Every structure is written in C-alpha cells, then in structure tokens.
Amino acid sequence: xxxxxxxxxxxxxxxxxxxxxxxxxxxxxxxxxxxxxxxxxxxxxxxxxxxxxxxxxxxxxxxxxxxxxxxxxxxxxxxxxxxxxxxxxxxxxxxxxxxxxxxxxxxxxxxxxxxxxxxxxxxxxxxxxxxxxxxxxxxxxxxxxxxxxxxxxxxxxxxxxxxxxxxxxxxxxxxxxxxxxxxxxxxxxxxxxxxxxxxxxxxxxxxxxxxxxxxxxxxxxxxxxxxxxxxxxxxxxxxxxxxxxxxxxxxxxxxxxxxxxxxxxxxxxxxxxxxxxxxxxxxxxxxxxxxxxxxxxxxxxxxxxxxxxxxxxxxxxxxxxxxxxx
Numbered sequence: 001x002x003x004x005x006x007x008x009x010x011x012x013x014x015x016x017x018x019x020x021x022x023x024x025x026x027x028x029x030x031x032x033x034x035x036x037x038x039x040x041x042x043x044x045x046x047x048x049x050x051x052x053x054x055x056x057x058x059x060x061x062x063x064x065x066x067x068x069x070x071x072x073x074x075x076x077x078x079x080x081x082x083x084x085x086x087x088x089x090x091x092x093x094x095x096x097x098x099x100x101x102x103x104x105x106x107x108x109x110x111x112x113x114x115x116x117x118x119x120x121x122x123x124x125x126x127x128x129x130x131x132x133x134x135x136x137x138x139x140x141x142x143x144x145x146x147x148x149x150x151x152x153x154x155x156x157x158x159x160x161x162x163x164x165x166x167x168x169x170x171x172x173x174x175x176x177x178x179x180x181x182x183x184x185x186x187x188x189x190x191x192x193x194x195x196x197x198x199x200x201x202x203x204x205x206x207x208x209x210x211x212x213x214x215x216x217x218x219x220x221x222x223x224x225x226x227x228x229x230x231x232x233x234x235x236x237x238x239x240x241x242x243x244x245x246x247x248x249x250x251x252x253x254x255x256x257x258x259x260x261x262x263x264x265x266x267x268x269x270x271x272x273x274x275x276x277x278x279x280x281x282x283x284x285x286x287x288x289x290x291x292x293x294x295x296x297x298x299x300x301x302x303x304x305x306x307x308x309x310x311x312x313x314x315x316x317x318x319x320x321x322x323x324x325x326x
Contacts, residue, residue: 066233
C-alpha cells in the first residue's frame, strides 16, 4: 500500500509550543471567562492545538483514532436514490439493494479474508444537469429529505455513506459548504468527480471535465476543518479518475491524517482495459490510497467482456481499498 508522503520533523519540536499554548489557554479561561472576545480566542487556540497534534501524528506516520483505511476495505454501491438509471443504489427497492450489497461484501470477505470489508452507500448528492438551471451552473443539489433518507439507511444497516459532487459549471467552494451539515455525521464521507467539472464553460456530458490539485486540496482542507471543529474521526475523500487529463498536477496534492484520499479508477471496459487504466492513472500517479470501480452493465458491453472478480481486483497493485459498484 502506498502511504502518505511524510514531512520530517525534529523529535520533540512541538513540546515547547504545546506547553506555551496550554498555558495561554488556562490563563485566558481563568482571567477572562466572561469576555466573548476572549472566549472566541480560546476556541481558536483550541483548534490550533488540535492542528498541532495532527501535525505531530503526520510526522510520526501514525493514524488518528477512527481511521478507516488501510485497516478496512470499503465496498460501496453507487447511484442516486431517486434516479434508477444512475446506478445500483437506486435501481432496486431499498431492501433488495441492501441484500445485494450484503452479498457483494460477503464475496469480498471470502476473496480476501485477511482484509475486513465494510459496506457503503455512495450517492450523488450534487448531480450535473443537461439544463443550465436558474443560475446557469448545470447542476442540482438533491433535496435534504433524500440525502437524510440515505444517511438513515446507512445508520440502520451499518454502512458508511458517501456524498458525491458533480459541480458542472459551479465550483467546490460553492458546493461543499452546503453539504457540511451532513458531513458532520461521523459515517458520512465525500466524493468529487472531475468528469463533470467543466472549467471550459461547456455543458456537462459534452466532454470530460477536470480538477486540479488545487481543487482536491480545497476539498481536503474543507474536510479537515470539519474533523477538527467537530472532533470527528478522519474523513475519506474519493476522487474519480479514468483519464490522465481529468486530474492535473497530482503531485501537488497535500496529505493530512484527518482526510484519507482515495484515487478511484472509474473507467469501464474489459478486464484488460481496466487493468491498463489502473496502471496508467493510479499506479503511475499515486497519491495515497487506491480505488477500483465495477460497472454491472457497461463492463459487459464489449465483445467477450465480463466483470472482474473480487480475487482479480484484490490482486492489483497497489491494493484497491475502496471498491465501487455501479
């Protein structure tokens, strides 16, 4: 498994700043307990203290409590609860969909008993549109009732939940804050899709879009703040990819132990085509963790094609720890 690029630090370098910061916090609480400005400064200092602790974990190559990867493999069903054609998540009634997900998770547990498998529901929460919409951004946020419904399914069935974002002509800074109330839930994580990020102003679906390292770093920073402010376990950030030009300057993506980044091979085709894409766009340009997608319909479209088995996918290197079915 490919691990984080670590910044080397001098042992003990954080001890003095942490001691001074704790002293300042105690003094602020005692001498200015009723002062709103002092209280706000104290909260900011507490967040800074948390960040320092996170930095020390990163220097030592450790994991924060509650980190999912690499200890577990995530097996997810993708789609929309309100659009049957977008993927298996919405293709079947809830009970049938969950039964199928359970069977898929069990198949992975049999294929790789040493790697615990965890079920997940990966729903598209911001969907790229053919029509521009009132603001001309070619995307639509799913209703709160739909997002909350899928999160309830996750809690009831022991699943993680991923909210996926297709920005259209919008941006991540414009879209992610609207998802913050959901992402404060410890089981909810994030996916971002470069395919529908149309920086050239074209309508989504007319060509493949792109994200830059700056976009991924923004999503990482956004999630990291939520983790610190709400004392959450680390979040997982899934970045879809099936072409090189979908993600530019991958080497400039920065890592943070509060956010676990998965580069997810999202292309369809024969097993040979999919292995080739994985070598070119995941193994050749690694970031942190790897993912792999199986299309129940598209992977069978070409002559003599078939679905790859869990055993075949698990044999890839780096080992995919996020598996998505559509």
